[in-house]
């Protein structure tokens with residue numbers, strides 16, 4: 001069973017297997033988020049800087065929604081959890097919630113790693129066009145809210161690389177230490193890569209997209225063998241080209257600082 005890392009039991013029992021279970025569960029979250037976003041057409045005005053002017057703000061509607069939503073969630077304490085990473089880190093108010101003592105698993109340098117800019121660019125410049133249909137139905141605010149759910153799910157999964165790297169380091173510090181001391185990114189990348197696991201992930205996410213994206217009917221004879229709500233090959237490509245490589249970038253960035 002996948003448990004949140006802020007559970008003290010799981011912090012003690014944190015293993016590569018338990019982290020991989022969590023990554024597997026997060027696949028469901030990501031795929032359902034994509035399915036929800038795919039209900040809307042591309043709705044390009046949401047991303048157009050000249051579409052609207054919100055008072056005191058310059059930028060696209062989606063940037064406005066992300067910044068304002070994150071500001072609210074920051075006040076409510078969301079980003080005090082080391083699993084969460086904001087997309088607008090420079091504009092955030094402090095938490096107004098009582099502090100929670102999250103179990104300290106990571107090296108303190110982890111806090112300086114946030115690759116959401118790369119995730120943002122990947123999502124808007126590459127992924128979005130692959131799983132939405134061209135068109136405009138005017139639902140820009142709901143579309144932007146759906147985008148943020150996708151971005152947050154992807155970000156959480158990709159930044160989980162910090163915890164994966166920590167466990168890999170703890171399991172074999174003597175293998176990692178020389179590469180960390182010589183700040184050798186390529187050697188670290190090689191050490192932490194497990195191709196057999198990556199192959200399974202690609203196949204499993206395609207299968208999940210097929211299962212989760214089916215039309216469910218009570219009459220099996222009439223079951224529509226139609227299109228999936230999100231193309232399984234796009235989900236597999238998302239993981240192969242972006243999610244897993246970015247997770248590994250986070251792992252390398254974390255390990256480079258692990259002995260600071």
Ligand SMILES: C=C(O[C@@H]1C=C(C(=O)O)C=C[C@H]1O)C(=O)O
Pocket residue numbers: 020023164192193194195197198201243244245247248
């Ligand atoms: C996350 C891990 O590290 C690497 C990244 C993977 C991923 O992002 O799914 C899978 C295998 C590894 O190459 C892991 O070993 O589970």
